[in-house]
Amino acid sequence: TTILACVKHFAAYGASQAGRDYHTVDMSDRELRQNFLPPYKAALDAGAATVMTSFNELDGVPASGNHYLMTEILRNEWGFDGFVVTDYTSINEMVPHGVVANLKEAAELAFNAGVQMDMQGGVYSEYIPELLDEGKIKEADLNEYVRQVLEMKYKLGLFDDPYRYLNKEREQATLYSQEMMDHSLLAGKESIVLLKNEPAGRSSENLLPLSKNTRSVALIGPLADNQKDMLGTWHVAGDETKVITLLEGIKKTAPNVKINYARGADFNGDNQSGFAEALAAARRSDVVIMAIGEDYTQSGEAASRSEIGLPGPQQELIEAIHALGKPVVAVVMAGRPLTIEWIDEHIPAVMNAWHLGTMSGQAIAETLFGDHNPGGKLTITFPKNVGQIPVYYNMKNTGRPFDANNKYTSKYLDVSNEPLYPFGYGLSYTTFEYSNLKLSSNELSNDGSITVNVTVKNTGKYEGKEVVQMYIRDLVGSVTRPVKELKGFEKISLTPGESKQVSFTISTDDLKFYTRDMSFKAEPGDFKVFVGTSSAETLEADFALK
Known part of the structure; x- marks a missing residue:
């Protein structure tokens, strides 16, 4: 240790x-x-x-x-x-x-x-x-x-040598070594979540991945050629000079693509003086990549915000770019979910890239141009607006659950109950099909278990990774229970046309909760099990605890 x-x-x-x-x-x-x-x-x-x-x-x-x-x-x-x-x-x-x-x-x-x-x-x-x-x-x-x-x-052995771990030579040899940079790149790529990917203009193909034969791209935004903010909040001794920016990453990943770069806007204020340069760069390009989001000071500790849209004039910038009619990819980098409903409605491809650290630019570039197929899933729910917050997948149902045709049910007048992107959500350049959800038994005993099997098939043309998720609902409890609770997940890799059977095990430990008398136990009754690609898109089956 x-x-x-x-x-x-x-x-x-x-x-x-x-x-x-x-x-x-x-x-x-x-x-x-x-x-x-x-x-x-x-x-x-x-x-x-x-x-x-x-x-x-x-x-x-x-x-x-x-x-x-x-x-x-x-x-x-x-x-x-x-x-x-x-x-x-x-x-x-x-x-x-x-x-x-x-x-x-x-x-x-x-x-x-x-x-x-x-x-x-x-x-x-x-x-x-x-x-x-x-x-x-x-x-x-x-x-x-x-x-x-x-x-x-x-x-820790500090009585033998209080300075035993203070080794400058080891530090210099380890930090930013090729091994560490490879780990950083892998972590970055695996963390990227593809939120939307649709055709742009007259094309019948999804906009992403971009072709390395694309003649030119406009790279626009305050996070396009930015080292420090890639490290995110509390990066302390992180060396920003080692950071690979998105501009650098694209140059390395797609060297034959001409890049027209413009910062366009800042993170604060309302200065739009950079818009003209950004619009000119977009007009000269076949595709526009918008690198937008938060700087490292705008999330994390002591960085609460009452509005969590794009800070500064970035929203106005992307709307102006969109008005040109060019295919646009939005790469959103932030330490929290942002309210990007307009972007989801108008921009054909949206990628959430967080603040990915030293190899941020390389990780994003390889994903944009198809060297890496994104397989990340959201570990949090993205709201449509701040009025929905707190919003989470494992909510309670209430005595008046949502009914669009009945005013006197639990809902908003001005926005639907559904979030912009649900917990567990994340797309891929390929597609996956779920089928044959089967339980080894429809009854669970106190000391037994049930095996849940599902078949997942890669129905697209790219090799890809999928996070298969299992949720459970306790239909009746001595206290109210959530509509879903995540109880298991497994990440699998499939080649085009390949199928795999994924299995989960349910025991009474998965069903325990703090009951009316605050004892922690599972109560007999009926349950539902859900398996799918996110908390909102699942197959379902039933079982009972006897």
Whole structure:
């Protein structure tokens, strides 16, 4: 072991009200345990050694002073024996939270909640001696906290050599080595999600992949020849000079294609002075590639936005380019889902490329020109507009589920309930057909299992990868249950015309939830199983737990 993995931020940091970073989190214990705690527990079960507290409060108590989270759940229920570290100065921040009057009280609250390490706040080093003398904290607890920290240092061998991992020569030989760049390229390509791909103009063929015999392309947008923003938020020591931009990637991937580049617009303000150059570049080209989205400061920590459309004048730019009648590919790069409904309605090919890191430009270029067939799937739901947020696939049905013909059902007046792109969605340059969904049995016993089989066939002309997804619905429970829950997925690769049978196993563990009395168990009854290419496009079958 050379590192200690840290689980962060504990807990429910992503559920802040109004989507505002550091803001209040307020949820039921059932919601917390059913949907938010399992990923933390899974990481600890996999060997993570430390836990970092979150900035938010939960049920009125900031996480860094929350005994229920840090001791009752983490230590007593889960048996965690590593150490807990705060996020940056979060003990100090309990004063403005309003649960303590001063830093000394903050140190006492955090210590007695079960926090071993104070990151950057300085309150432990200043106040622990006083608190110990006053009997407000126990010496036995202090000794245990010290043991937990020192034990981790011992496991890393830091008592033998505290500088053993500080090797500049090794760092220089490893970082940006060919092996690391290859890993970066692969990660980038596998992360790209194709959102739309249709014919443009009079062509009967989908716009993507682009031909390397294309005479000219216009490459337009603030992310077209941009190194720093490709690294995304919190890239810290990332070396932007090593980043392959999209412009560089296209030059390498399709060297015979003439590129007419123009930045066109920035990420902020409303300056449209670059539009003329961009429009001129588009007019001179056979195809337009728009590299648009967020810069690295516009998502991630402390980067909450009340509107999540394209920032700056980028929307106006792409609308102006579209008006020329040229085939347009939109490559959207961002750290979050953006509201791109207009783009989906008007642009024939749309690719979501996130911020892919050092080899971003090469990964995107190889995908645009067909060296790589995209197979990524969305791990989040894309809303049509911010009014739909929060929007997620595993919603509850309500007592008045959506009915387009009945006003008094759960829906909006001005937009449909469906998201722009559902969870698990992602296209390929080829096509896949699902068939023959079969269960080994339609009845599941408490100690048994059911095998779910489905046949997937590549019905297109390209070799491609598909993520086969299995969802389950519990039709009746002692508390309301989601309309679907992801319970399994498998990524397969198929050549044109090839078929594969994909199998999943369902046991009672997959059916457990926190019931009305907060026991975690599976309840007998009827279930549906769904298998398909996304949460919204599936085959289905039925079974019962006896």
